[in-house]
Amino acid sequence: MPTLPTDASVPDADDFPGSSDTGEQPADTLSENATDLAARVGQRVRAARAARALSRKRLAAKSGISLPYLSRVEKGDGNVSIGVLHRLALALNLPIENLVADTDGYGADYALIVELLKRQSHEKLGEIRRMLIHEVQDEQEAQVQRSRRIALLGLRGAGKSTLGPVLARRLSIPFIELNKEIEAEAGISLNEVFLIYRQPGYRRLERRCLERVISTYPEFVLAAGGGIVTEPSTYELLLHSFYCVWLRADPEEHFRRVMAQHDVRIANDQLKREAMENITQSLCARENLYALAPACIDTTGKSIDASVEEILRLMAKHNSQER
Structure with a gap:
């Protein structure tokens, strides 16, 4: 069976150097x-x-x-x-x-x-967060929603856009890429969104599109942008509304998959080195955020079918524990 190819759809523009987002504002x-x-x-x-x-x-x-x-x-x-x-x-x-x-x-x-x-420990904070969710929200209803909505998280090249459609077909539910929804909402490409609206504008569109697809579709598989975990309010909504699966891979595997796209933004040796450094640094900086997802699989060197089967097993185990 083939191993996971690169995510060949809409890129995560905030996941590697060369993005049109300069971080500047008017x-x-x-x-x-x-x-x-x-x-x-x-x-x-x-x-x-x-x-x-x-x-x-x-x-x-x-x-x-x-x-x-x-x-x-x-x-x-x-x-x-x-x-x-x-x-x-x-x-x-x-x-x-x-x-x-x-x-x-x-x-x-x-x-x-x-x-x-x-003053609390890392472990205690996780326990407190779960207690708060149970206290202030209808956790029973949220469990039902999460069993029917699956969000795939991870950096660009983790396999979200490759595994997502296959997983959705296995579950007979739609597959949605959040970045494509953002492009449709804005009426322009993702790179143009960053160029015109900058990072804050992109994040507002991301939140609005996430809220819309949640209210529109009762069940679906979502491929989220790689940086969504850095926005606390949006990430909390994602964790509460979806069964989240972190697709992780070795930095070298991420880089190989990104390189396979022949992206002009990493066309020379200097940009390639910067891309590899960015992938490594982003994984390190976001690891504790991705780890908040209740499920994680390592896609390094795995076939598409094997990765999907692993997600399905984790979902079945999770759903049985939630009952």
């Missing part, structure tokens, strides 16, 4: 974001100082920041560096993220819950 958007952030930092510093009954002069002395500069920071006028944020956080005895994170809508309990979670 200057007016950056200016607006910076203004909002400066105002938020100023408000947070003022509130934290007031809660600790500190005068502005006292906080300036504790943080080593000049009084005029601290005044500008609190008004949202200061050009705040990471170093200044760090000193203010230390002086106020706060995690630095408390000064910048957009969490105003969550109330006072949010900060206490975050601090409680920080």
